[in-house]
Amino acid sequence: MKNGTPLIVVFFLFSIVFTGIQACDSKKVPHVVKASDADVPAGAVAEKRGRDLYLKHCSGCHHEERYGLVGPPLLPEYFGRKKAKAIREIIAEGLPATNMPPFKDLLKGAELDSILTYIRTPLESPVWGMDDIRKTWETSYFSLEEKEPRFDMSNFFMIVEGGEGRVHFMDGDSFQRLGVVDVGAIHGGPKYGRDLRYAFAISRGGLLVKYDLYDQKLVGKIRGGISTRNIAVSSSGDYIAQANLLPKNLVIIDAFSMKPKEIIDPEGTPGAVYTLKTRGQFVLSIKDKHEILLIDDSSLDLRRISIDQPFTDFFIDPKEGFLIGTARGSDHFSVVDLDKGEVVKTFPAEGGMPHLASAAVWTEGGDTFAAFPQIGKPLLTVMKMYDWEVMASVKTKGAGFFARTHDKIQHIWVDTGSDTIQLIDKKTLKAVAEVIPQPGKRAMHIEFDKEGRHALVSVWEDEGEVVIYDTAKLEVKKRMPFKKPVGKYNATNKNF
Numbered sequence: 001m002k003n004g005t006p007l008i009v010v011f012f013l014f015s016i017v018f019t020g021i022q023a024c025d026s027k028k029v030p031h032v033v034k035a036s037d038a039d040v041p042a043g044a045v046a047e048k049r050g051r052d053l054y055l056k057h058c059s060g061c062h063h064e065e066r067y068g069l070v071g072p073p074l075l076p077e078y079f080g081r082k083k084a085k086a087i088r089e090i091i092a093e094g095l096p097a098t099n100m101p102p103f104k105d106l107l108k109g110a111e112l113d114s115i116l117t118y119i120r121t122p123l124e125s126p127v128w129g130m131d132d133i134r135k136t137w138e139t140s141y142f143s144l145e146e147k148e149p150r151f152d153m154s155n156f157f158m159i160v161e162g163g164e165g166r167v168h169f170m171d172g173d174s175f176q177r178l179g180v181v182d183v184g185a186i187h188g189g190p191k192y193g194r195d196l197r198y199a200f201a202i203s204r205g206g207l208l209v210k211y212d213l214y215d216q217k218l219v220g221k222i223r224g225g226i227s228t229r230n231i232a233v234s235s236s237g238d239y240i241a242q243a244n245l246l247p248k249n250l251v252i253i254d255a256f257s258m259k260p261k262e263i264i265d266p267e268g269t270p271g272a273v274y275t276l277k278t279r280g281q282f283v284l285s286i287k288d289k290h291e292i293l294l295i296d297d298s299s300l301d302l303r304r305i306s307i308d309q310p311f312t313d314f315f316i317d318p319k320e321g322f323l324i325g326t327a328r329g330s331d332h333f334s335v336v337d338l339d340k341g342e343v344v345k346t347f348p349a350e351g352g353m354p355h356l357a358s359a360a361v362w363t364e365g366g367d368t369f370a371a372f373p374q375i376g377k378p379l380l381t382v383m384k385m386y387d388w389e390v391m392a393s394v395k396t397k398g399a400g401f402f403a404r405t406h407d408k409i410q411h412i413w414v415d416t417g418s419d420t421i422q423l424i425d426k427k428t429l430k431a432v433a434e435v436i437p438q439p440g441k442r443a444m445h446i447e448f449d450k451e452g453r454h455a456l457v458s459v460w461e462d463e464g465e466v467v468i469y470d471t472a473k474l475e476v477k478k479r480m481p482f483k484k485p486v487g488k489y490n491a492t493n494k495n496f
Contacts, residue, residue, distance in 0.1 A: 050118025053111055057103065058119075066119060067128065067226045071100075072185055072205045074119040077227040077245045088116045126246045128206075128226050133251065133260045136207075139220035147214050151178075153196040155450040156213065156491040160186055163462060163483030167201045169213060172449045172490060175468060175478050179216035183209050189230070189487050189494065193255065194237025196491055200255070202231045208242060210258055220258040224251040229270050234297035235277040241295070243270035243284060250284060250293075252300060262300055266293055271311055272357070276320045279338070285311040285325065292323065292336065305341045308334055315356040317385060318368065324388075328353050335388050345388045350374060354381060360405040360412050361385075364426055371412050371424070373400045380414055382429060392429050396422055402445045406452035406493070409471050413446040413455060421446065421457055423474075435474055437467040447488035458485040 054074075055064065061071035072078060079087060091112055094102035103112065155172035165184045170177050183190075183201045190201035198219065199211045206225035211218055225244030232241045233255065240253040250264040250273065271285030275297070284293040287310050294303040307325075311334075314325030323336040326349055335345040359372040368385040376399050382392040398416035405412045411423040411433070421443050423433040435457070437443045442460045449456075454477060455469045466485050468478040 046114060047118060047121065050114035050116075050121075053107070053115050054118050057107070058115065065126070066123070067126070068205045072203075073226055073246075075227060075246065076120055076122050078185075078204060079120070084116060084120065087120070088112055091115060123246065126226055128244075128247055130260055130263060133222065133224055136223035137220070137259060138222070139258065141212065141215070141217045141219050143212065143215065149196075149214055152450075153213065154492050156192075156196065157447075157449075157456070158190045158192075158199060158201075158489045159456075159466060159482065159485060160190065160487045160489075161482045161484065162186065162460075162486040163464070165203070167199070167209075167211075168482075169199070169211075169216065175480070177480070179211075181209055181211045181218055183207065189489050191231055191233045191240075192489075192491050192494065193233060194235070198255075200231060200233060200240055202228050202242065204228060206242070206244060208240065208253060208258070210255075222253065222258050222260070224253055224260065225249070230272050232273045232275045232282055234282065235275055235280045236298060239297060241273045241275075241282045241284075241297075243273040245269065250282075250295070264295065264300070264302070267291075271313075274316060276316065276338075278320045283316070283323065283338075285314055287312055294338070303341070305336060305338075307336055308343050308346065313354065313356045315359045315370070315372075318361055324356060324370075324383075326354060326356065333388075347388055347390065350377075350379065350381060350390070350393060355401055355403075358402045358404075360403040362405050362407065362412075362426055369426075371403050371405075371414075373403050373414065375399065375401065378416070380412070380424065394424055394429055394431070396431070397434075400444075404446040404448065404455075406448040406471075408452035409448070411471075413457075415444040415446065417442070417444075419443055433474060435469060437476075438465070443467075445487055447490055448493060449490060450492040456488045458482075458488065460484055460486065 061069055062074050063069045066074045092104040094100045151171045152173055157170040157172050159168040166180050166182055167190050168177055169179045184203035186203055190199055192199055197214055199213055201209045206228040207223045209221045224242040226246040229243040229245055238255055240255050242251040248269050250266055252262040254261050266286055268286035268289035271287035273282055273284045276283055280297055282295040282297050289310055290307050292305050309327040309330055311325035312328040314323050321338055326333050332346045332349050334343050337344045353375040355373050355375050359370040361370045370385055371380050371382045373380055378396045378399050380394040380396055384391045396414055396416050397420055398418045400415040400417050403412055403414045410426055414422045419436050419439055419441055421435045422431050425432045437457050438459050443457055444460050445458045447456045455471050457467045459465045462483055464482055464484050466480045466482055470477050
């Protein structure tokens with residue numbers, strides 16, 4: 001799959017979780033009737049104290065129920081795997097160059113701990129229904145004028161700047177930056193509209209943003225959920241499907257008006273949603289249930305397919321006839337035939353957690369292959385498609401997260417969790433070259449331009465950059481500064 005919407009990109013983006021937070025004024029907080037500790041069972045006293053402190057100091061920015069307002073949601077699903085110590089440090093010290101103030105002089109150590117415990121407590125029944133969604137709808141610009149694009153939109157790029165919570169837009173021929181939109185803590189790749197006139201980006205806090213690529217203007221936004229996994233654009237371009245972790249649902253939004261159309265209950269926790277363009281369907285994995293959902297992206301009719309394991313991660317074959325997925329810690333892959341609606345083959349996995357959504361797919365000698373990294377292991381697994389067999393395991397310099405290639409180049413570019421990008425020859429499956437964008441600085445995520453002539457690599461640092469390589473000469477063509485740049489998305493290469 002050429003999506004690049006990795007499951008744990010959340011880990012890389014936590015540094016901007018609190019971007020946009022404003023110093024909270026207790027006058028903003030609704031009146032709350034408080035009981036004394038004597039009125040509360042002993043086991044709930046600590047939680048009550050944490051909630052009281054939260055309501056006084058935090059709710060004006062983060063919502064009375066922690067759903068997020070001008071600041072993001074403060075919920076376990078939003079924090080990902082960030083450790084308690086790091087979250088406490090942010091509360092105490094604030095975040096420089098943002099509106100998140102330090103609370104160390106206002107709150108004692110025990111009070112900081114109480115707030116920390118409270119915001120790391122899961123919500124039992126979060127509510128964010130159709131009325132809540134509609135109230136967040138905003139529009140700032142609208143045009144029905146038919147225009148010709150100024151650039152080759154098939155070679156257009158979107159670049160996610162994780163450290164600033166922004167998406168930048170760039171011409172892929174000149175590598176000229178054209179515009180930018182603020183999204184907030186972003187999880188999952190932004191998506192192009194069908195005609196490449198508009199782009200859609202989603203924040204981890206559920207805010208969906210629409211941007212006019214021709215006029216370089218924000219069109220509108222709406223908050224379809226409290227915590228969101230990712231989005232997909234329908235094959236017709238008419239609808240956006242927003243997969244939410246809180247509440248656990250799939251919200252369908254009209255891509256033209258940006259107004260909500262329907263809320264679908266998947267009866268489980270959404271894993272990820274993608275588009276099957278040739279089939280006119282959305283496909284949704286459910287990470288805590290042995291099912292996947294196919295949703296007609298016109299009628300919104302549902303079809304449930306039973307599978308042998310919940311898919312934590314999966315990818316779609318180039319012909320859109322099969323899904324290949326696995327569960328975290330599983331010992332095997334499962335191949336789902338979408339026409340038959342069943343698992344047609346399983347084959348052994350190497351353990352750990354493969355990053356299937358980052359699979360690099362190519363053809364060689366009439367056969368189709370896919371290669372994907374093993375999260376936490378210095379391995380690149382190579383699979384022969386349609387025979388559904390693992391044919392090789394390539395050792396890499398370190399445990400990476402992304403593998404990318406292009407039909408017109410001879411290498412698979414693989415990040416290694418270090419400063420080095422390794423190049424694996426497609427024919428021999430041997431490491432034959434490497435590039436180091438910045439010595440000692442982490443290099444990650446590769447994207448190619450439309451023709452495969454250039455590779456864009458992120459240096460994931462506060463003082464980071466996107467480094468553009470000539471793929472034939474392996475020479476640097478340009479460096480562009482960004483704060484913790486993550487994904488880069490080319491309009492031709494970003495299929496799903």
